[in-house]
Amino acid sequence: MCLFDLIVNDGIVITTEENLTVDAALDLTCSTLLASGEIGTSYVDAIKAAHKKIGPYYVLAPRMRVQKMA
Known part of the structure; x- marks a missing residue:
């Protein structure tokens, strides 16, 4: 299983916010x-x-791998 298969494009968050607290970042x-x-x-x-x-x-999961996108 590839991490990108789980996240897909809708799961990516991009922000310009700075100095977030840990709770706010999570x-x-x-x-x-x-x-x-x-x-x-x-x-x-x-x-x-x-x-x-x-x-x-943080541990994502056993046997979880990140596959480099081409």
Whole structure:
């Protein structure tokens, strides 16, 4: 499975906002997944809680790979 297969173009967020807090950045990052119903607010809350507990360490999933686009 390729990360780009999961995200697709509708899942990419581009912003010019600067100096976002971690919570604001996570809200922005997850906004398209929330809007599409792929995740709920409890999922975003869990990411924020984990970030506060262990810091900025993220594992996407076992065997997840990023494929370079041509």
